[in-house]
Amino acid sequence: MSISVSIDALPADLIKDIQRDLFINTVRHAYENSLFYKNRFDDNCVHPSDIKNLEDIKKLPFTGKEDIQKDNWSLLAVPRENISEIVSTTGTTGDPVFIALTANDLERLACNEEKSFGYAGAVKGDVFNIAVTCDNLFIAGIAYYRGLTKLGASVTRLGPQNILRHLDIMKELKPTGIVAVPSFMVQLARRAEEYGVPVKELGIRKIVLIGDSIRDADLTTNALGNLIETAFGKICYSTYGITEAQLSFCECRVHHGLHSHPDLVLTEIVDEDGRLLPDGDEGELVLTPLQLEGMPLIRYRTGDVTFKLSTPCACGRNSARIGPIIGRKQQKLKVKGVTLYPRNIENAILGLQDVINYQIEAYTGDDRTDRIILRIGSHVVNGGFKSVLKDAVLAKARVTPEIEIELPEEIERRLFENGGRKAVTFKDRRQKAI
Numbered sequence: 001m002s003i004s005v006s007i008d009a010l011p012a013d014l015i016k017d018i019q020r021d022l023f024i025n026t027v028r029h030a031y032e033n034s035l036f037y038k039n040r041f042d043d044n045c046v047h048p049s050d051i052k053n054l055e056d057i058k059k060l061p062f063t064g065k066e067d068i069q070k071d072n073w074s075l076l077a078v079p080r081e082n083i084s085e086i087v088s089t090t091g092t093t094g095d096p097v098f099i100a101l102t103a104n105d106l107e108r109l110a111c112n113e114e115k116s117f118g119y120a121g122a123v124k125g126d127v128f129n130i131a132v133t134c135d136n137l138f139i140a141g142i143a144y145y146r147g148l149t150k151l152g153a154s155v156t157r158l159g160p161q162n163i164l165r166h167l168d169i170m171k172e173l174k175p176t177g178i179v180a181v182p183s184f185m186v187q188l189a190r191r192a193e194e195y196g197v198p199v200k201e202l203g204i205r206k207i208v209l210i211g212d213s214i215r216d217a218d219l220t221t222n223a224l225g226n227l228i229e230t231a232f233g234k235i236c237y238s239t240y241g242i243t244e245a246q247l248s249f250c251e252c253r254v255h256h257g258l259h260s261h262p263d264l265v266l267t268e269i270v271d272e273d274g275r276l277l278p279d280g281d282e283g284e285l286v287l288t289p290l291q292l293e294g295m296p297l298i299r300y301r302t303g304d305v306t307f308k309l310s311t312p313c314a315c316g317r318n319s320a321r322i323g324p325i326i327g328r329k330q331q332k333l334k335v336k337g338v339t340l341y342p343r344n345i346e347n348a349i350l351g352l353q354d355v356i357n358y359q360i361e362a363y364t365g366d367d368r369t370d371r372i373i374l375r376i377g378s379h380v381v382n383g384g385f386k387s388v389l390k391d392a393v394l395a396k397a398r399v400t401p402e403i404e405i406e407l408p409e410e411i412e413r414r415l416f417e418n419g420g421r422k423a424v425t426f427k428d429r430r431q432k433a434i
């Protein structure tokens with residue numbers, strides 16, 4: 001396997017030629033070696049010989065997470081002894097699924113991150129503090145580790161725990177970059193301030209963020225991103241990663257969407273009926289990773305909603321980009337004709353003074369439409385605070401939810417009442433359509 005590091009600098013039509021060949025190989029490999037795809041293609045009366053160009057992708061059926069959950073190992077396309085590593089999804093949306101990587105898949109993963117960090121301007125000589133989980137079957141931390149070391153940068157692998165230790169190590173080792181989830185960076189800034197450490201003197205010049213988006217749909221920085229950039233400066237690079245497809249998208253220095261790596265993935269945006277949407281239209285992100293060996297995926301429905309940008313980027317790269325993730329498809333809310341996602345409400349209240357924590361709850365009203373309760377954890381209970389919250393949500397999310405102010409401890413209990421490790425900031429009690 002050879003992976004070019006500069007394919008995205010080629011003219012768009014040459015990129016398409018390379019993608020076509022990789023796509024045809026991907027389809028053939030999936031059909032010939034994965035029982036799941038053999039059956040799925042046969043059931044849909046489609047054969048790899050029907051696939052001659054990129055447009056033929058429309059002939060192929062989608063794959064959903066539920067397909068993997070149903071029969072995980074039927075997707076395996078190599079003998080078991082060729083598996084180098086098994087990772088899993090976090091299980092935040094249903095049962096976790098296991099993804100098997102061969103040695104070549106691990107190398108592909110490293111190439112993916114090597115390129116992504118290159119887009120963020122990382123070079124040999126940089127020291128990156130990896131503040132995300134590097135064990136527990138998570139793919140991301142180790143992908144960053146491999147990509148950074150492949151690039152020639154140095155790493156410190158502290159993981160997500162113990163912010164004070166991060167501050168100590170960062171004062172001592174002076175990393176020039178950090179990889180973290182946005183909420184970690186917000187906490188880091190807060191703790192640094194409490195301990196009298198000026199964060200701008202830590203010497204961090206690049207922050208690569210995974211998880212929640214720090215951009216709004218218009219690609220400007222959202223409230224979460226502003227919290228980080230106010231503390232650290234405008235040095236953030238947003239990324240989007242997905243375990244099942246073993247790849248990530250990342251911003252370049254222009255910060256105008258997240259670049260795909262064209263030799264590693266085909267990107268589509270589809271509507272609720274699976275029809276392809278044009279550039280700029282919001283819909284579900286569908287991915288066909290290229291050059292995967294262990295568990296190939298064809299037209300994988302991610303459940304994440306965004307849009308595509310296919311015009312050349314001002315950075316000079318011709319790879320297709322996606323916008324920030326606007327929300328999860330399943331979490332789409334329709335309130336009095338306004339379509340929104342819980343994330344729109346989160347963005348409206350993040351950073352507001354006196355908001356300590358929150359939970360958004362959706363339920364079905366008597367008129368069968370979606371209703372929202374926004375529960376805010378705060379020590380301020382006066383009516384003025386409620387109207388500040390109401391105005392902020394109306395301005396950013398265009399809806400007026402019911403607002404309830406409770407003690408932060410009560411919200412904390414609600415966030416973890418299911419016994420999970422991850423806070424449930426969106427509780428969906430809506431009746432499912434029959």
Ligand SMILES: [Zn+2]
Nearest residue numbers: 252254313315
């Ligand atoms: Zn760019």
